[in-house]
Amino acid sequence: MDYILGVDGGGTNTVAQIADSTGKLITENESGPSNYKSVGIENAKKSINNSILGAIRNLKNSKKIVFKSSCFGLSGNDSDYDLNIYEEIIFNNKIKKYLNPAKTIICNDTRIGLAAGSSSKNSIMIICGTGSNCYGINEKREEAKANGWDYILGDEGSGYNIGIKALRAIMRAYDGRGEKTLLSETILEDLNIKDISELIGWAYSESFSKEKIASIAETVCRTAEMGDKISIKILEEEAKEAVISVGAVAKKLNLTNKEFDLVLGGSVFMCEKYFKAIFIEKLKDKFPKINFKPLTKKPVSGAIRLAIKNL
Amino acid sequence: MDYILGVDGGGTNTVAQIADSTGKLITENESGPSNYKSVGIENAKKSINNSILGAIRNLKNSKKIVFKSSCFGLSGNDSDYDLNIYEEIIFNNKIKKYLNPAKTIICNDTRIGLAAGSSSKNSIMIICGTGSNCYGINEKREEAKANGWDYILGDEGSGYNIGIKALRAIMRAYDGRGEKTLLSETILEDLNIKDISELIGWAYSESFSKEKIASIAETVCRTAEMGDKISIKILEEEAKEAVISVGAVAKKLNLTNKEFDLVLGGSVFMCEKYFKAIFIEKLKDKFPKINFKPLTKKPVSGAIRLAIKNL
Numbered sequence: 001m002d003y004i005l006g007v008d009g010g011g012t013n014t015v016a017q018i019a020d021s022t023g024k025l026i027t028e029n030e031s032g033p034s035n036y037k038s039v040g041i042e043n044a045k046k047s048i049n050n051s052i053l054g055a056i057r058n059l060k061n062s063k064k065i066v067f068k069s070s071c072f073g074l075s076g077n078d079s080d081y082d083l084n085i086y087e088e089i090i091f092n093n094k095i096k097k098y099l100n101p102a103k104t105i106i107c108n109d110t111r112i113g114l115a116a117g118s119s120s121k122n123s124i125m126i127i128c129g130t131g132s133n134c135y136g137i138n139e140k141r142e143e144a145k146a147n148g149w150d151y152i153l154g155d156e157g158s159g160y161n162i163g164i165k166a167l168r169a170i171m172r173a174y175d176g177r178g179e180k181t182l183l184s185e186t187i188l189e190d191l192n193i194k195d196i197s198e199l200i201g202w203a204y205s206e207s208f209s210k211e212k213i214a215s216i217a218e219t220v221c222r223t224a225e226m227g228d229k230i231s232i233k234i235l236e237e238e239a240k241e242a243v244i245s246v247g248a249v250a251k252k253l254n255l256t257n258k259e260f261d262l263v264l265g266g267s268v269f270m271c272e273k274y275f276k277a278i279f280i281e282k283l284k285d286k287f288p289k290i291n292f293k294p295l296t297k298k299p300v301s302g303a304i305r306l307a308i309k310n311l
Numbered sequence: 312m313d314y315i316l317g318v319d320g321g322g323t324n325t326v327a328q329i330a331d332s333t334g335k336l337i338t339e340n341e342s343g344p345s346n347y348k349s350v351g352i353e354n355a356k357k358s359i360n361n362s363i364l365g366a367i368r369n370l371k372n373s374k375k376i377v378f379k380s381s382c383f384g385l386s387g388n389d390s391d392y393d394l395n396i397y398e399e400i401i402f403n404n405k406i407k408k409y410l411n412p413a414k415t416i417i418c419n420d421t422r423i424g425l426a427a428g429s430s431s432k433n434s435i436m437i438i439c440g441t442g443s444n445c446y447g448i449n450e451k452r453e454e455a456k457a458n459g460w461d462y463i464l465g466d467e468g469s470g471y472n473i474g475i476k477a478l479r480a481i482m483r484a485y486d487g488r489g490e491k492t493l494l495s496e497t498i499l500e501d502l503n504i505k506d507i508s509e510l511i512g513w514a515y516s517e518s519f520s521k522e523k524i525a526s527i528a529e530t531v532c533r534t535a536e537m538g539d540k541i542s543i544k545i546l547e548e549e550a551k552e553a554v555i556s557v558g559a560v561a562k563k564l565n566l567t568n569k570e571f572d573l574v575l576g577g578s579v580f581m582c583e584k585y586f587k588a589i590f591i592e593k594l595k596d597k598f599p600k601i602n603f604k605p606l607t608k609k610p611v612s613g614a615i616r617l618a619i620k621n622l
Contacts, residue, residue, distance in 0.1 A: 037515065078511075079508050081508065145486075146486035146487060146488050147486060147488065149479075149482045149511070150514075150515065152475065152478065152514045152515065152519075152524070153478050153479060153481075153482045153510075153511065153514050154478070154479035154482050154483070156479075156488075164463065167463065167464055167465070168464060168465040168467075170464075171460045171464045171465050172465070175456075175457035175458060175556075175559050176457060176559040176562060176563060177457050177458065177467075177555050177556060177558075177559045178555075197390050197392065199464075200389075200460070200464065203461075203463045203464050204348065204461065204463065208463075208519065213463070244488050244489075245486075245488060247488075248486050248487040248488045251487060252487060
């Protein structure tokens with residue numbers, strides 16, 4: 001049997017799938033994070049090895065395996081410099097014997113997410129999760145991206161951005177610099193925090209975590225649904241940012257007047273009324289021929305799909 | 312001779328001054344940072360001790376000294392909880408014999424900055440430096456503050472905020488998500504950075520530093536003077552934030568229709584045309600009876616002044 005390998009490496013975990021050449025899943029295995037920018041090269045290598053070796057152990061005759069084709073979708077893989085590092089990480093002594101270098105794709109995790117969500121030749125993926133990112137490809141195989149520069153250089157439209165704005169809105173209300181907002185109660189409640197002075201401790205005492213700030217986006221969504229103007233404004237602003245990202249990628253790929261798929265990924269899209277609906281409405285106005293595709297499959301399945309196309 | 316002690320403890324250094332009871336400076340000594348929130352309790356204690364003991368060593372008969380009155384203006388001293396910690400730090404075995412607890416004021420560093428810049432009974436200080444902060448006091452001795460919640464919870468009007476917005480403007484232009492800006496050239500030039508991929512390394516490879524991001528504010532000011540619209544917009548937005556902070560404090564202190572001093576501190580006010588001038592113009596419209604006072608003396612001199620008033 002021919003075996004196909006797909007790997008989805010992210011900031012939280014790494015998922016490896018092995019499938020047959022028709023794409024039928026045989027086994028899956030998960031390990032720790034593998035974005036070298038956040039966990040370092042050695043830990044990234046360990047996670048990638050563990051995810052693949054664990055999946056291989058689930059097979060019979062595991063020693064004789066060489067993957068016919070494989071695809072790695074890795075977050076943090078944004079430049080030629082990064083690609084060199086990931087090549088070093090991937091073709092290491094523990095796993096290189098299983099790989100066929102001529103049939104190994106190493107791309108960004110948005111690329112596999114896009115493949116998991118759309119089979120159209122013209123397609124864009126937008127992720128609004130802890131961070132945000134937008135990536136697309138057209139029928140000429142041209143690729144383009146926008147946004148996704150993380151918490152300092154900017155990932156507008158992300159849960160992190162929503163969380164930061166919500167926290168600052170609380171402090172503005174507390175100071176008398178801004179309008180009152182229900183967020184002052186709901187955020188403290190959801191974080192199980194007594195008062196503002198404890199909130200300050202929460203924000204600064206532990207080591208900086210994008211994830212804990214991004215988790216506030218869920219509260220903002222709930223508070224918006226309670227009618228809170230500040231929450232609605234924050235979500236609208238960030239939905240518009242997501243629209244701007246898609247517009248920038250569509251323009252670079254010459255898709256402005258063409259039909260294309262738009263795959264939506266990331267937890268912020270679970271905020272239906274004040275984020276997703278506004279996002280969709282504004283994009284429909286701009287690009288009437290857009291097909292919205294919620295991401296229903298795991299991104300790793302896109303890695304399998306790309307590996308099979310490369311057979 | 313009666314000796315007076317003033318201490319200015321900040322995130323960068325700690326300055327101790329000894330003066331006579333007329334306020335005439337006798338000696339000054341400087342040591343490391345003493346904001347316990349950033350350097351920890353033990354290091355804060357060490358810096359405070361070193362600054363004071365060094366100043367005392369400069370005096371004759373240093374062993375017999377007990378300060379008639381003293382005042383500590385300490386950054387990070389924002390709540391009763393903080394005050395308890397700073398009392399433990401200050402009344403330690405190495406220096407407590409020099410202090411008269413009944414005549415020792417422990418306040419925030421904005422309080423001494425205000426005293427250094429104004430002798431009016433109704434006065435507000437606004438700091439727009441790396442961070443920002445606004446603090447005031449009225450004739451009833453009521454105090455109020457706004458802003459100054461640091462880089463997560465917000466210090467709008469700060470060099471840090473200006474720097475972050477400028478970096479994000481570069482990435483927006485790079486992505487095609489935003490207008491072109493001269494900042495794309497000037498920031499890389501000033502930071503001695505080759506291209507965007509090196510900028511990403513600069514932003515994330517080293518440990519997070521507010522100071523390095525805030526230093527970009529100077530570039531934004533220069534680029535605004537070259538006519539760059541994005542830079543002008545960023546500076547205007549942040550100048551308005553500083554105006555909002557002053558307005559919130561003035562309102563809390565019932566100074567809206569009264570004459571009061573406004574002391575300006577921090578490096579961002581060196582940006583004359585597109586920050587300071589806009590800030591002053593907008594405030595004059597709102598509060599015609601305001602007296603602007605640039606801070607020309609060292610904040611530690613305000614600690615001496617407060618200690619003498621408490622004699």
